[in-house]
Amino acid sequence: MQKELIYMTKSIDFYFDVISPYSYIAYKRIKNDYSDNKIKFTLKPILLGGLHKLAGITAPAFNEFKMLNMKNDCELVAKKNNIDFQWNTNFPINSINIMRGFILIENQFKEKYLNGFFDAYWKDNNNLSKSENFLHILDNLGFDKANILNGIQNENIKDQLKKLTNEAFNKKVFGAPTFIVNNKIFWGQDRLEYAIEEFVN
Amino acid sequence: MQKELIYMTKSIDFYFDVISPYSYIAYKRIKNDYSDNKIKFTLKPILLGGLHKLAGITAPAFNEFKMLNMKNDCELVAKKNNIDFQWNTNFPINSINIMRGFILIENQFKEKYLNGFFDAYWKDNNNLSKSENFLHILDNLGFDKANILNGIQNENIKDQLKKLTNEAFNKKVFGAPTFIVNNKIFWGQDRLEYAIEEFVN
Numbered sequence: 498m499q500k501e502l503i504y505m506t507k508s509i510d511f512y513f514d515v516i517s518p519y520s521y522i523a524y525k526r527i528k529n530d531y532s533d534n535k536i537k538f539t540l541k542p543i544l545l546g547g548l549h550k551l552a553g554i555t556a557p558a559f560n561e562f563k564m565l566n567m568k569n570d571c572e573l574v575a576k577k578n579n580i581d582f583q584w585n586t587n588f589p590i591n592s593i594n595i596m597r598g599f600i601l602i603e604n605q606f607k608e609k610y611l612n613g614f615f616d617a618y619w620k621d622n623n624n625l626s627k628s629e630n631f632l633h634i635l636d637n638l639g640f641d642k643a644n645i646l647n648g649i650q651n652e653n654i655k656d657q658l659k660k661l662t663n664e665a666f667n668k669k670v671f672g673a674p675t676f677i678v679n680n681k682i683f684w685g686q687d688r689l690e691y692a693i694e695e696f697v698n
Numbered sequence: 699m700q701k702e703l704i705y706m707t708k709s710i711d712f713y714f715d716v717i718s719p720y721s722y723i724a725y726k727r728i729k730n731d732y733s734d735n736k737i738k739f740t741l742k743p744i745l746l747g748g749l750h751k752l753a754g755i756t757a758p759a760f761n762e763f764k765m766l767n768m769k770n771d772c773e774l775v776a777k778k779n780n781i782d783f784q785w786n787t788n789f790p791i792n793s794i795n796i797m798r799g800f801i802l803i804e805n806q807f808k809e810k811y812l813n814g815f816f817d818a819y820w821k822d823n824n825n826l827s828k829s830e831n832f833l834h835i836l837d838n839l840g841f842d843k844a845n846i847l848n849g850i851q852n853e854n855i856k857d858q859l860k861k862l863t864n865e866a867f868n869k870k871v872f873g874a875p876t877f878i879v880n881n882k883i884f885w886g887q888d889r890l891e892y893a894i895e896e897f898v899n
Contacts, residue, residue, distance in 0.1 A: 562872035671763035
């Protein structure tokens with residue numbers, strides 16, 4: 498009985514930050530290719546900038562050669578996977594408010610919120626560093642923007658994002674997207690298939 | 699006629715350093731899966747440490763989290779691709795003599811040399827930082843070790859490796875393995891298929 502219970506609740510932990518283009522691609526691949534609910538994913542929001550700091554990593558966005566490669570590679574990977582994608586001309590930005598908002602939002606609306614902000618940033622080239630754009634997206638998605646703007650200033654929400662980022666780091670997560678299944682870590686959208694194989698077997 | 703000549707000499711440039719585990723995996727995948735000569739690869743030796751320095755990149759070997767991930771990931775990717783692989787317990791080492799040797803060796807023996815050193819380092823866990831081990835491998839492969847030990851001190855050989863590394867950097871190569879085909883850059887063994895698709899189409 499115990500074993501069955503564990504099996505039934507098994508899922509692939511999906512660590513992501515909206516700022517990460519490969520997180521967007523992984524998210525869309527999950528939605529497009531694995532949306533039949535046989536494979537369960539658990540959304541694990543983190544602040545990628547904070548995680549990189551903890552791990553002593555310079556993000557590819559801060560090296561011109563890695564940055565150029567990332568842009569070209571994301572465009573190519575998105576195309577091969579039939580995903581609408583547009584490199585954001587204001588990349589990178591601070592994603593802390595977006596990620597705090599994700600934590601604040603009620604469970605039943607988290608997916609709508611996430612999909613909306615992923616699309617705004619990585620499909621529609623929206624400059625989400627401007628607070629009027631952030632508020633506009635909230636509006637478009639049907640959220641109470643005053644309520645959210647107020648809520649993300651709450652110390653409890655701030656602490657939750659910090660805590661989730663620290664928890665990821667303590668599990669040796671150092672980048673996004675990362676998948677964890679059966680305590681095994683798979684880094685990068687390129688390893689989505691490996692994570693799924695690990696889940697299935 | 700001109701067009702045909704260009705087509706016939708087209709190849710995928712394969713930038714590598716023996717120190718790079720993903721270069722080893724890519725090399726073996728090329729040998730195992732694409733050895734029918736329909737797809738031509740051109741071997742492009744570089745000194746990865748020098749290239750990273752030029753590009754301002756800290757190698758994953760020098761970050762404990764990336765290092766651990768790289769070990770696990772290489773073992774997994776090798777297994778999925780049926781490649782004999784063993785993480786080298788003396789990773790990283792300075793590969794400059796091995797790479798200079800590759801440049802020194804006559805064309806007809808380069809493959810034998812490369813395969814021998816790749817296997818020694820990434821299959822047999824040989825500590826190639828010790829010169830007696832380096833010499834032993836040369837011996838095993840049937841090379842004249844005194845001749846090679848002398849040749850790799852030649853300024854012309856040293857300059858050639860520097861020049862090839864600089865040339866790679868000038869093409870915006872910043873890591874290994876990298877594939878270039880039709881002036882398009884594909885970084886990482888994960889992009890071997892994309893490079894091949896670009897070559898074929």
